[in-house]
């Protein structure tokens with residue numbers, strides 16, 4: 001007999017408890033027109049790790065809402081890969097206020113990507129589905145070592161700057177120190 005997943009009950013109960021504080025947010029039409037040059041619009045590309053949440057590390061106001069309006073693109077490691085560019089291009093098209101704006105790349109210490117290698121991810125995937133080897137081998141997973149941590153941020157900043165699709169945007173880099181919560185700017 002299949003085990004019953006208790007998460008839906010928890011999700012709905014937590015949502016019901018949280019919902020009274022929710023106020024109707026801006027519409028997408030309003031969001032598309034918001035932000036001021038040169039800082040806005042702002043995209044943050046960071047890791048999907050729950051410890052690396054930009055809403056948390058960029059702080060919230062007294063009302064509990066984020067200090068900064070931004071779109072976040074989260075993936076393993078916060079790497080600039082082909083799937084990241086899909087998000088960047090979509091966000092650029094949604095922006096109606098300027099040809100500029102800012103993209104910030106944020107990687108973090110003790111990232112899961114430093115605990116894996118591309119070869120190991122491929123090995124695990126191939127063990128599950130050997131017939132799908134062409135697709136598995138074609139994916140760039142973007143693992144890196146903890147020694148290369150800051151250099152990987154610089155590499156991704158340079159990769160972004162080399163993309164003609166982000167022309168006019170300011171590319172920034174930051175390291176989030178998972179253990180202390182500190183955010184450090186990285187220059188490339």
Ligand SMILES: [Zn+2]
Pocket residue numbers: 047048049052076077078108110111112113
């Ligand atoms: Zn990570």
